[in-house]
Amino acid sequence: MANERAKHLRKNQTNAERLFWRAVKVKRLNGFKFRRQHPLGSYVVDFICLEKKLIIELDGSQHAMEGQSIHDAARTQWLETIGFTVIRYWNDDIYNNLNGVLDEVLEYLSAPSGHLPPP
DSSP states (O other): OOHHHHHHHTTTHHHHHHHHHHHHHGGBBBBBEEEEEETTTTTTEEEEETTTTTTEEEEEGGGSSSHHHHHHHHHHHHHHHHTTTEEEEHHHHHHHHHHHHHHHHHHHHHHHOOOOOOO
């Protein structure tokens, strides 16, 4: 089921996801490989660098709602228990400061494993 959902989400990306994907696909970010809409357990994460166990989530305004933020926190906690670091950005960050977001992501990717800066 997560695989079908991932396939659907890849075909129906948000504008912010399209912008971020163009910036990181085909190892464009210092050679690090990202996958988009990747299933993990019962979840589908927006972007993942498996090599560094880094997940990037892009959030629209619906993620500010109380019920969604509780769900997001539980999801993040589960992903962290299986060894991933999760970084969340608002869609506005992608629209207004994509280069700054990419610089920050690259900082995480370039840090030695186990010594990632706090999200």
